[in-house]
Amino acid sequence: MTALVLASGSASRRAILEKAGVPFTIDPADIDEGAVKAKFSGSPAELALELARQKALAVSPRQPGKLVLGADQVLEFEGRAYDKSCDPDEARKRLIMLRGQTHALVGGLVLARDGEIVWQYESRCEMQVRAFSDAFLDRYMRDAGSILTAGVGGYAYEGLGAQLFDRVEGDFFAVLGLPLLPLLDALRQHGALEA
Structure with a gap:
């Protein structure tokens, strides 16, 4: 079996792989x-994929023979890419901006081996934020804690953040930052999981 290395410190991605029974190191x-x-001029989706590529290719040379997984996710709203909020105040402004609107979470996954990209995948999830009240937002801000700055949207969809949405179109795991089923298929194809 080929060893898998996750080129990320993301607790969410780590938990998804662990729960799926995928052996890996970090x-x-x-x-x-x-x-x-700053140098990138493409779309938010292309940016997510480029960041995933850069991560995989940065780690691959120091992990010879192993598959290295790079992953990234970008929030796209009105054609613009948004990063994680720096602090709760910025997260609050982001949530107010998204209230009653649809945005996308676009993601990129890349597998590299020995400095070469061997597989890549793009995901897109459409997220319809409900027109929540100011009272709800106040409570959410109080209860969310580190969620506010841990992800690009200021929410953890697998928990409290689910209350922010009316509708979500896309893969649940892709919303969390790691489209699992396409990745599992790629890992089987590249010898990191049994076929």
Whole structure:
């Protein structure tokens, strides 16, 4: 079996892989995401894929023979890419901006081996935020804690953040940042899981 390395410190991605019974180790990529974003001129979806590529390719040379998984997710709203909020105040402004609107979570997954990309995948989930009240927002802000700055939307969809939505179109795991079924298929094809 080929060993899998997750080029990320993401607790959510780690938990998805663990719960699915996928053996892996962690070696977080240390790339300058800000510099990549500053130079990038493509779409938010292309940015997510490029960040995933950069992560996988940064870790791959120090993990010879292993499959390295790079992953990233970007919030797209009105054609613009949004990053994680820096603090709760920014998260509150983001949630107010998204209230009653539809945005997308676009993601990129990349597998690299020995410095070469061997597989990549793009995901897109349409997220319809409900027209929540100011009272709900106040309570959410109080109860959400670290959720507010841990993900690009200021929500953890698998928990309290589910209350923000009227409708979601797309793969549940892709919303969480790791489209699991396409990844499992790729891992089987590349010898990291039994076929």
